[in-house]
Amino acid sequence: MFSLIVNGERHKVDAAPDMPLLWVLRDILGLGGTKYGCGQNQCGACTILVDGEAKQSCMLPVGAVSGRRITTIEGLDGAIGKTLIAVWTELDVPQCGFCQSGQILSAAALLRRIPRPTDADIDTAMDGNLCRCGTYNRIRAAVHLAAFRLGGGK
Amino acid sequence: MSPQLNRRDFLVLAAGAGGGLTLAAVTADAAEPGAFAANAFVTIATDGKVTVTVKHLEMGQGVATGLPVLVAEELEVAPAAIRVAFAPANAKLYNNLLWGPTQGTGGSTAMANSWKQLRKAGAAAREMLIEAAARRLRIDRAGLVAIDGEIVHWPTARRLSYGELASDAARLSPPDNPPLKPASEFRLIGKAGVKRPDSKAKSNGSALFGGDIRLPGMVTALVARPPVFGAKLKAFDRSAVLRLPGIVAVVPISSGVAVVGTDFWAARRGRAALKLEWTLPDQRPSSATIRQDFTVLLDQPGKTVRNEGDGALGLELGVTRLNAVYESPYLAHAPMEPLNCLVRLSRDRCEIWAGSQSQTADQARAAKAAGLEPSQVEIHTIHAGGSFGRRANATSDYIVEGVETARAVGAPVRLMWTREDDIAGGCYRPAFVHGFDAALDGGGMPLAWRHRLVGQAIIEGVDALSVEGAANLPYAIPHLQVELHSPKLPIPVLWWRSVGSSHTAFATECFLDELAHAGGKDPLELRRVLLADHPRHLGVLELAAAKAGWGVPLPPGKGRGLAVHESFHSFVAQVAEVKIGPKGEITVERVVCAVDCGVAVTPDVIRAQMEGGIAFGLSAALFGEITIRDGAAEQSNFHDYRCLRMSEMPRIEVHIMDSAAAPTGVGEPGVPPIAPAVCNAIFAATGKRIRRLPIGDRMPE
Numbered sequence: 137m138f139s140l141i142v143n144g145e146r147h148k149v150d151a152a153p154d155m156p157l158l159w160v161l162r163d164i165l166g167l168g169g170t171k172y173g174c175g176q177n178q179c180g181a182c183t184i185l186v187d188g189e190a191k192q193s194c195m196l197p198v199g200a201v202s203g204r205r206i207t208t209i210e211g212l213d214g215a216i217g218k219t220l221i222a223v224w225t226e227l228d229v230p231q232c233g234f235c236q237s238g239q240i241l242s243a244a245a246l247l248r249r250i251p252r253p254t255d256a257d258i259d260t261a262m263d264g265n266l267c268r269c270g271t272y273n274r275i276r277a278a279v280h281l282a283a284f285r286l287g288g289g290k
Numbered sequence: 291m292s293p294q295l296n297r298r299d300f301l302v303l304a305a306g307a308g309g310g311l312t313l314a315a316v317t318a319d320a321a322e323p324g325a326f327a328a329n330a331f332v333t334i335a336t337d338g339k340v341t342v343t344v345k346h347l348e349m350g351q352g353v354a355t356g357l358p359v360l361v362a363e364e365l366e367v368a369p370a371a372i373r374v375a376f377a378p379a380n381a382k383l384y385n386n387l388l389w390g391p392t393q394g395t396g397g398s399t400a401m402a403n404s405w406k407q408l409r410k411a412g413a414a415a416r417e418m419l420i421e422a423a424a425r426r427l428r429i430d431r432a433g434l435v436a437i438d439g440e441i442v443h444w445p446t447a448r449r450l451s452y453g454e455l456a457s458d459a460a461r462l463s464p465p466d467n468p469p470l471k472p473a474s475e476f477r478l479i480g481k482a483g484v485k486r487p488d489s490k491a492k493s494n495g496s497a498l499f500g501g502d503i504r505l506p507g508m509v510t511a512l513v514a515r516p517p518v519f520g521a522k523l524k525a526f527d528r529s530a531v532l533r534l535p536g537i538v539a540v541v542p543i544s545s546g547v548a549v550v551g552t553d554f555w556a557a558r559r560g561r562a563a564l565k566l567e568w569t570l571p572d573q574r575p576s577s578a579t580i581r582q583d584f585t586v587l588l589d590q591p592g593k594t595v596r597n598e599g600d601g602a603l604g605l606e607l608g609v610t611r612l613n614a615v616y617e618s619p620y621l622a623h624a625p626m627e628p629l630n631c632l633v634r635l636s637r638d639r640c641e642i643w644a645g646s647q648s649q650t651a652d653q654a655r656a657a658k659a660a661g662l663e664p665s666q667v668e669i670h671t672i673h674a675g676g677s678f679g680r681r682a683n684a685t686s687d688y689i690v691e692g693v694e695t696a697r698a699v700g701a702p703v704r705l706m707w708t709r710e711d712d713i714a715g716g717c718y719r720p721a722f723v724h725g726f727d728a729a730l731d732g733g734g735m736p737l738a739w740r741h742r743l744v745g746q747a748i749i750e751g752v753d754a755l756s757v758e759g760a761a762n763l764p765y766a767i768p769h770l771q772v773e774l775h776s777p778k779l780p781i782p783v784l785w786w787r788s789v790g791s792s793h794t795a796f797a798t799e800c801f802l803d804e805l806a807h808a809g810g811k812d813p814l815e816l817r818r819v820l821l822a823d824h825p826r827h828l829g830v831l832e833l834a835a836a837k838a839g840w841g842v843p844l845p846p847g848k849g850r851g852l853a854v855h856e857s858f859h860s861f862v863a864q865v866a867e868v869k870i871g872p873k874g875e876i877t878v879e880r881v882v883c884a885v886d887c888g889v890a891v892t893p894d895v896i897r898a899q900m901e902g903g904i905a906f907g908l909s910a911a912l913f914g915e916i917t918i919r920d921g922a923a924e925q926s927n928f929h930d931y932r933c934l935r936m937s938e939m940p941r942i943e944v945h946i947m948d949s950a951a952a953p954t955g956v957g958e959p960g961v962p963p964i965a966p967a968v969c970n971a972i973f974a975a976t977g978k979r980i981r982r983l984p985i986g987d988r989m990p991e
C-alpha cells in the first residue's frame with residue numbers, strides 16, 4: 137500500500153512497489169491524460185510533476201514517490217497551467233495531440249523555474265518530449281506567449 | 291434520413307469507481323425526437339445544435355477541422371457551433387469516394403473526397419430549412435436567406451432558428467442538386483481564423499485515445515510475437531506467468547501468444563516471464579545482404595514503367611555521362627501512440643473502439659475473427675495518436691489481435707502494443723535502391739535519364755506504390771526510362787506517409803541537382819527550363835525560391851538546397867538552409883515551403899501539415915533507419931530509432947499558393963521534398979553528395 141498525493145488528493149494505492157507511476161496513474165487511478173509512448177524515458181509522453189519538477193513517470197517506481205506531491209495534466213490548474221492550456225488552444229498547437237500533456241507539463245516546470253525562458257532554455261527543457269507530428273515550432277511559440285501573458289502581457 | 295445516424299451511440303465519460311473513466315453508451319442528440327438528419331453527414335437538433343459526421347480518421351491531419359468547415363460554409367453556421375462526430379463503420383454511407391466501396395482514410399484524400407460531398411450535404415440541409423421556413427411563414431422561399439443558424443425574411447424581419455425548423459425540415463425530402471455558393475461568396479473557406487475544434491481537449495488531457503477508455507471488467511493484453519519475421523510458434527510454457535500477480539490468462543492467438551492481465555504492467559511483466567519456442571524460417575535476411583542483392587539488380591533491366599525516346603541512344607549521344615546510386619532504408623512509422631484497441635464481444639455483437647484507419651477492412655477482419663457477420667461489428671472510431679499509414683494495414687493486425695483475445699478470455703479486452711512491439715514489428719516503409727544513368731548534351735542540358743528502382747512491393751502487382759514520383763517525373767528530358775525490380779523478402783512493408791514519394795523524391799531531386807551542377811547550371815534555372823510545361827510545379831518553385839532568397843550568397847559553411855515534388859495531386863517546393871559546423875555537425879536552420887493544394891480550405895491546417903510533414907521527413911532523413919539482422923529488426927525504441935527533437939527543428943515558413951483548383955491533400959505532400967532539399971543544401975555547403983539516408987547529425991566520412 138502506498139500513499140500518493142495526486143493533484144492535491146490523497147490516495148491509498150495497492151500496487152507492487154516497482155510498478156511505474158505511469159501505470160498507477162492510468163490503470164489504477166484512472167487518470168488517462170498521462171500517456172504511454174515508450175516506457176523507456178525516451179519520449180516524455182508520460183511527463184508529470186513531482187513536487188513541481190518535471191519527471192517522466194514510465195520508469196519511476198511508485199514506491200519512490202510515496203508521499204510526494206504529484207501533478208498530472210488533469211490537476212494542472214494553477215496560473216501557469218491554465219495559461220499554458222489556454223495558449224496551446226489559442227495557437228492550435230496539437231495535431232494528433234498524443235504528446236501534448238507531456239509537453240505542457242514540461243513547459244509548466246520550465247516556466248516555474250524560468251519565467252521568461254530563451255529559445256535555448258526551451259530546447260533544454262523540452263528536448264525530452266518527442267512530438268512525431270512535428271508541432272515543435274508552435275510549442276516554442278506557445279511557451280513564449282504563455283511566459284509573456286504570465287508576466288502581465290496581453 | 292439515415293437510421294444509422296439515429297441509432298448511433300456515442301461515448302460519454304462518467305466518473306466511475308476510484309475516479310476512473312468508465313464508458314457509457316448513450317444515444318446521441320441525433321436520435322432526439324424531431325431532430326433533423328438532413329443526410330448522413332448533417333444533423334440539426336431541436337435546440338439548433340449542428341452535428342457534422344466526419345467519416346475520415348482524425349490522426350492529427352486536421353480532418354475534424356477542415357471537413358466541418360465545408361458544411362458550415364453552405365449551411366451558414368459558425369464552425370465553432372458545430373459538434374463533430376466520427377462516423378460509424380458503414381461502407382454504404384461513409385465510403386471513401388476515391389476508393390470505391392470502402393471506408394477509410396489515407397492517400398491524402400480526405401479533402402479531395404469531401405470538397406463536393408460535404409458542401410452538398412450542407413447546402414441540402416440549408417435548402418430544406420429554407421423550404422420549411424417558407425411553408426411555416428406561408429411565403430415564397432425566394433425572399434428567405436440563411437444566416438448564422440437562422441432563416442431570415444428581411445422584408446418583415448422575421449427569423450426562425452434552425453432548431454425551430456428542425457422537425458419540419460425533417461419531414462421534407464432532400465433536394466438532389468442543391469445550389470452551391472460561388473467561391474466569391476465564401477466566408478470561411480480559404481479564410482484565416484478557423485480554429486481546430488479539438489485543441490482544447492488535446493491540451494487539457496481530456497481527449498480520449500484508445501488506451502484511455504475503460505469498460506467494466508476490462509482486462510489488458512499484450513502479445514508475444516515472433517522474434518524473427520516469418521517465425522512460427524512451436525511451443526510455449528505459461529506456468530511461470532500464471533504464478534504472477536494480476537495475470538488473467540495466457541492464450542495463443544494467430545499472431546502469437548496473448549498475455550492478459552488486470553492492467554498493462556501486469557500483462558507486461560507476464561509477457562516477460564513467458565517461455566516461447568519458435569520455428570525459424572529458412573530465409574532470414576540481413577540489411578547487408580539485402581543491399582547487395584538490390585545492388586546486383588541495378589545492373590539488370592527491370593520492368594518498364596515509363597519509356598520515352600530511345601534510352602540507349604540518348605545515353606550514347608550524350609556528351610557528359612553521369613551515374614549514381616541512391617539508397618533509402620526501411621523506416622518505422624512510430625506514431626506517438628503505439629497501436630491499441632478496445633474490444634467488447636458478446637454472442638451476437640462485437641464493439642471496437644479504435645483509431646481505425648480502414649473501417650471497412652477492419653470490420654470484415656474483426657467479423658471473421660469473432661465468428662460474426664460484418665454487420666454485427668460496430669467500430670467506434672476515436673482520435674488516433676498519429677498513424678502515418680501504420681493503422682491501415684493488410685491484416686488489421688492490432689484489431690484482429692484484440693478480437694481474438696476477447697473471444698478467448700470472455701471479457702472486454704484492451705489490446706496494447708509496446709513501443710518495442712511497434713518499432714521492431716515490421717510494416718516498414720520499404721528500403722529502396724535507386725540507380726541512375728544519365729547523359730547531358732553539349733549545352734549541359736539533360737538528354738537521357740534512366741532510373742532503375744529496386745525495392746519490395748507494398749501490394750504485389752501495384753507498381754504505382756513503388757514508382758510514384760519517379761514514373762511521373764515532370765522534367766522534359768527527351769529520352770526517359772524508368773524501370774522497377776520488386777524483389778520479394780519476408781520483411782513486412784507498408785505505406786508510410788507519402789508512400790513511394792518518400793524515397794523517389796529524395797533520389798530524383800538529388801540526382802537532378804547533380805545534373806544541374808554537372809551541366810554548369812543553377813539548380814533553380816535548370817528546373818525552370820525543364821518544367822516549362824508544368825505551371826503548378828513552377829508556381830511553387832518560384833514562390834519558395836523567391837521567399838528563401840535563392841541566389842543571395844550565404845556565409846561559408848552554409849548552403850541552400852532546393853526540391854520540388856508533386857504527390858497526391860498537391861505540389862510542394864522547399865528550400866532548406868543548412869549550416870555545417872567545424873566538426874561536420876549538420877544543422878538545418880531554415881526551411882521555406884510553398885504549397886499548391888488547390889483551394890486552401892483551412893490555411894492554418896495546411897501550414898500545420900507542412901510543418902509536420904517537414905519535421906517527419908527531416909526526422910527520417912537525418913536519423914530514421916531500421917536495419918535487419920538475421921531476419922529481425924535491430925531497433926526497438928526511441929534510443930536506437932532516433933526521432934527529431936525540439937532543438938533540431940528548423941525555422942519553417944509556409945507560403946500557400948492562391949488557387950481556384952479543387953482542393954487536394956496536405957497530410958503527406960509536405961514530406962517528400964525535405965530530404966532532397968537538405969541533401970542538396972549540404973552539397974551547396976560542402977561539395978559533398980549525400981546519396982544514402984539517413985544522413986546522421988554529422989557529415990559522413
Ligand code: FES
Pocket residue numbers: 171172173174175176177178179180181182183192193194195
Ligand atoms: S513513456 Fe515515459 S518517456 Fe516515453
Ligand code: FES
Pocket residue numbers: 230231232233234235236266267268269270271350626675676
Ligand atoms: S501532436 Fe502528435 S505527437 Fe505531438
